[in-house]
Amino acid sequence: xxxxxxxxxxxxxxxxxxxxxxxxxxxxxxxxxxxxxxxxxxxxxxxxxxxxxxxxxxxxxxxxxxxxxxxxxxxxxxxxxxxxxxxxxxxxxxxxxxxxxxxxxxxxxxxxxxxxxxxxxxxxxxxxxxxxxxxxxxxxxxxxxxxxxxxxxxxxxxxxxxxxxxxxxxxxxxxxxxxxxxxxxxxxxxxxxxxxxxxxxxxxxxxxxxxxxxxxxxxxxxxxxxxxxxxxxxxxxxxxxxxxxxxxxxxxxxxxxxxxxxxxxxxxxxxxxxxxxxxxxxxxxxxxxxxxxxxxxxxxxxxxxxxxxxxxxxxxxxxxxxxxxxxxxxxxxxxxxxxxxxxxxxxxxxxxxxxxxxxxxxxxxxxxxxxxxxxxxxxxxxxxxxxxxxxxxxxxxxxxxxxx
Amino acid sequence: xxxxxxxxxxxxxxxxxxxxxxxxxxxxxxxxxxxxxxxxxxxxxxxxxxxxxxxxxxxxxxxxxxxxxxxxxxxxxxxxxxxxxxxxxxxxxxxxxxxxxxxxxxxxxxxxxxxxxxxxxxxxxxxxxxxxxxxxxxxxxxxxxxxxxxxxxxxxxxxxxxxxxxxxxxxxx
Numbered sequence: 001x002x003x004x005x006x007x008x009x010x011x012x013x014x015x016x017x018x019x020x021x022x023x024x025x026x027x028x029x030x031x032x033x034x035x036x037x038x039x040x041x042x043x044x045x046x047x048x049x050x051x052x053x054x055x056x057x058x059x060x061x062x063x064x065x066x067x068x069x070x071x072x073x074x075x076x077x078x079x080x081x082x083x084x085x086x087x088x089x090x091x092x093x094x095x096x097x098x099x100x101x102x103x104x105x106x107x108x109x110x111x112x113x114x115x116x117x118x119x120x121x122x123x124x125x126x127x128x129x130x131x132x133x134x135x136x137x138x139x140x141x142x143x144x145x146x147x148x149x150x151x152x153x154x155x156x157x158x159x160x161x162x163x164x165x166x167x168x169x170x171x172x173x174x175x176x177x178x179x180x181x182x183x184x185x186x187x188x189x190x191x192x193x194x195x196x197x198x199x200x201x202x203x204x205x206x207x208x209x210x211x212x213x214x215x216x217x218x219x220x221x222x223x224x225x226x227x228x229x230x231x232x233x234x235x236x237x238x239x240x241x242x243x244x245x246x247x248x249x250x251x252x253x254x255x256x257x258x259x260x261x262x263x264x265x266x267x268x269x270x271x272x273x274x275x276x277x278x279x280x281x282x283x284x285x286x287x288x289x290x291x292x293x294x295x296x297x298x299x300x301x302x303x304x305x306x307x308x309x310x311x312x313x314x315x316x317x318x319x320x321x322x323x324x325x326x327x328x329x330x331x332x333x334x335x336x337x338x339x340x341x342x343x344x345x346x347x348x349x350x351x352x353x354x355x356x357x358x359x360x361x362x363x364x365x366x367x368x369x370x371x372x373x374x375x376x377x378x379x380x381x382x383x384x385x386x387x388x389x390x391x392x393x394x395x396x397x398x399x400x401x402x403x404x
Numbered sequence: 405x406x407x408x409x410x411x412x413x414x415x416x417x418x419x420x421x422x423x424x425x426x427x428x429x430x431x432x433x434x435x436x437x438x439x440x441x442x443x444x445x446x447x448x449x450x451x452x453x454x455x456x457x458x459x460x461x462x463x464x465x466x467x468x469x470x471x472x473x474x475x476x477x478x479x480x481x482x483x484x485x486x487x488x489x490x491x492x493x494x495x496x497x498x499x500x501x502x503x504x505x506x507x508x509x510x511x512x513x514x515x516x517x518x519x520x521x522x523x524x525x526x527x528x529x530x531x532x533x534x535x536x537x538x539x540x541x542x543x544x545x546x547x548x549x550x551x552x553x554x555x556x557x558x559x560x561x562x563x564x565x566x567x568x569x570x571x572x573x574x575x576x577x
Contacts, residue, residue, distance in 0.1 A: 061461040067436045074466055080433025081477070084565070086501035088474060244472040251474040251501040358536060 007141035012091060031124065035113060044263035045075035051263075051319050058323040072357030090153060093249065097151035101144050102250065108140030109261040109268065116271045117191050119304030131183065131190035133383035134272065136177055138227070142168045142263070145236070145246050148258075152249035160245025163330060164236035168227050170337045175223035178216040180351035182206050182276050185213070194349045195280030203373040208276035210365070212351035214372050219276040219341050219348070224269040226333070229262060231322040234328055270314035278314075281307040424543025427564050434477070434503065434565075435557040436466040441476035448510040448543040455536075462544035465553055473499040475538060480549075480558065484512040485526040497533045505560070507552045508535045511542045518542060558577050 008027060009015045015023050049064065049072060056063025064071035089095055117123040127133050142165050149161015152371040183189060185206060186197040198205050207217040226233035237245030247258045274280055281303030327337070359365045391397075412421050440462070444452055455460050456469060470476045473496050485493060497506070507528045511517030516527035529535060536559060538553040 052468070056461070056463060059458060061458045062464050062465050063461075065464050067432075067466060071464075071466075074436070077433045077436040077466060080430065080439040084430060084434060084503070085475075085477075088501045244470070244475070247475075248472045249474055255475050320473075 021095040027253060028124075033122070036110065039133065040110065040113065040264050040267075041097070041260075041305045043267050044260045045079065047263045047266060047315065047319075048078070048259070050316075051322075054316070054319050058320070063231070067380075079256065080241045082252050082256045086118070087253065088249070088251040090249050092153040094153065096153035097147050101148035101151060102142030102254045104147060105261045106144075106257045107143050107146060108138055109213065109264050111137045111140070112268050113189050116268060117195060117280065119307055120192075120300035122300075122304055123192060125399045126190060128194050129189045131179055131194070131272075131276070133191050135172065135179075138268075139168075145361035148250070149246040152246075154249050156243040156248045157246050160236045160242045162228060163242075164246055167229070167233060167333065169237060169333060171223045171226040171233075171341075174219050174337060174345045175227060178220035178223060178350060179276060180345075181213050181216045182186075184349070184352050185209060187393060190210070191275055195275055195282060196280055198279045200279065200282040200375075202279070203369045204282075205277060205279040208369045208376055210352065210355045210359075210368060212348040213277070213378070215344060215353075216348045217273075220276065221269075221273055223337075224273065225318065225321070226337070228265045228269050230266075230269075230318060232325040232329050233330050233333055234322075234327060235333060266315050266318055267311060269318065269395060270311040271307075273314055274310045278310055318356050406512060424456075427566050428501050428538070428561070431561045431563060434563070435560040437469045438478045438505070438553065438556065438560075439470040440467055440478040440480050441474050441496070441500070442469045442471045444481065444482045445485060445489060446512065448482035448513070450508065451543045451546060452480055452482045452549065455479055455546040455549045460550050462550065462553060465550075473497075474501055476500055477504060478553075479504065479506045480509050481506060481513040481533075481535075481544075482509045484517070485529050486524045487526055488524070490526045490529075490532055491531065494532045500564055501541045503565070505535045505536045506533055507539055507549075507556060509539045509549060509552070511540060514538045514540060547558055 009020070011022060052074070053063040053071070055061075063073040067073045067077050086178070089098055091219045092267075112134050114124045115127050115133055117126075143170075145164045146161045149157045152158070182194060188194065188195045188197075194206075202208060206213050208214060231234050235241070237247065242248070247255055250258065281300060283300070283306050355365070407497045427481070428542065444450075461553065462468075467478070473479075479497060479500060483564055497504070506529070509559050512519060513529045514535075517545075519525045520527050526532070530538075537552045537555045539548060541548055544552075
């Protein structure tokens with residue numbers, strides 16, 4: 001981002017008359033708006049349609065298909081309708097907090113995009129405390145959710161808000177601890193440094209680096225699901241228990257802000273997992289392509305493509321999990337966190353330290369990553385075999401075309 | 405006859421302009437995103453669940469269930485309405501945010517139906533809340549409920565939300 005600002009100021013001489021701080025501010029506001037309009041908003045909207053279509057296929061329904069080609073414009077119709085809905089504030093609500101809460105949730109989500117990388121050189125700000133910044137700023141979401149639950153003056157909202165706070169605060173511990181092995185291996189908190197420490201091929205990724213990071217990968221992914229309030233951990237808005245959780249009293253656009261944050265959060269979860277464990281934008285060196293020589297050698301198109309492809313695949317996996325698994329109970333969720341994830345992630349840190357010392361002494365351990373890669377490959381293979389077996393037993397055909 | 409969207413040839417050869425009204429764009433959004441409230445009263449609710457299920461799939465029309473009245477646009481009064489429940493139904497209707505629509509599903513909700521001689525049964529939900537579409541049947545099949553939803557969509561598409569006065573936000577056709 002600083003490089004981009006330098007580039008723009010260098011090429012447009014009249015900008016050099018204005019103080020640099022103001023120019024930087026304007027450029028950053030411009031790119032933040034672009035990011036919001038052309039990436040986050042589009043992603044959140046289109047994902048809502050994709051999720052409903054995927055859910056339809058999983059439940060042997062069709063899903064929205066009346067508005068536009070294959071119902072693609074459904075998210076615009078929903079947005080338009082919610083925009084026109086009455087903006088309702090309950091009489092007994094704490095009005096200021098009630099009105100402020102959606103924006104805090106949204107800000108906590110959107111601020112994470114500052115350090116989410118999109119490619120080599122494509123990052124808004126390559127902070128040297130990148131991943132720590134993510135953990136810090138995403139805690140703002142808890143404040144917003146708790147605020148919305150409290151200020152609605154509604155028992156369902158309050159229960160949902162409290163549950164959500166308990167869940168996010170608990171799961172922040174294993175998630176942070178699962179990130180630590182990666183930071184130990186990299187020696188840096190910067191997102192781009194973490195990606196550079198990995199390689200283009202799967203066995204060079206941190207997920208397969210050693211047995212401890214392999215476990216940390218799963219802990220991180222599941223914990224991130226819980227932090228994003230996704231099923232099987234969506235108890236804060238469980239329809240069958242609480243009416244709609246913390247957003248029960250919200251209508252129209254304020255409700256959309258909550259869901260906007262939730263769907264954009266999907267991308268954040270996926271992008272962070274890809275960054276930390278799945279190699280990020282690393283591509284083999286001969287695939288390096290820069291954007292028509294623009295921005296000299298700072299933008300790697302193939303890398304950006306690979307990064308977004310991996311992230312979108314993970315988003316699909318998260319949607320898949322949501323419509324496959326039932327919801328956990330509160331006590332089960334807390335059990336998973338405190339009894340299994342926290343001790344295991346502590347063991348992971350110690351294990352990684354010992355592994356790093358041993359790997360210096362015995363380079364043979366470097367081959368473990370190939371074994372882990374094969375083990376990791378077995379998981380999708382086993383799932384694929386199970387699915388084909390189920391299809392064979394149910395004597396049903398497989399329709400690979402997603403459009404009916 | 406008025407068409408919601410028409411193609412008008414522009415001055416340049418081979419080029420056309422799409423014309424529409426703001427009302428129609430807004431109606432398009434409102435009609436295609438009717439979120440209905442998860443609220444069932446009696447046996448009609450079973451048919452309502454069936455309509456949301458794989459065979460009739462209301463989600464095709466952009467209608468998804470919302471558990472809270474604040475976020476729902478459509479109330480399906482599905483089943484016999486007793487006096488005790490009528491108070492709650494009216495409360496739920498009042499809790500819904502504008503614009504809101506009501507389908508009286510089944511004979512009981514339209515006029516009391518089979519149970520109308522009962523001492524505790526409300527003879528039709530239109531005695532307490534305004535109804536947009538009456539759907540006969542005991543209970544109506546999922547296809548019929550889908551048809552009722554399409555009727556509500558048609559009513560919305562015929563309305564002129566920008567021309568309405570604030571008092572009569574309800575659509576009368």
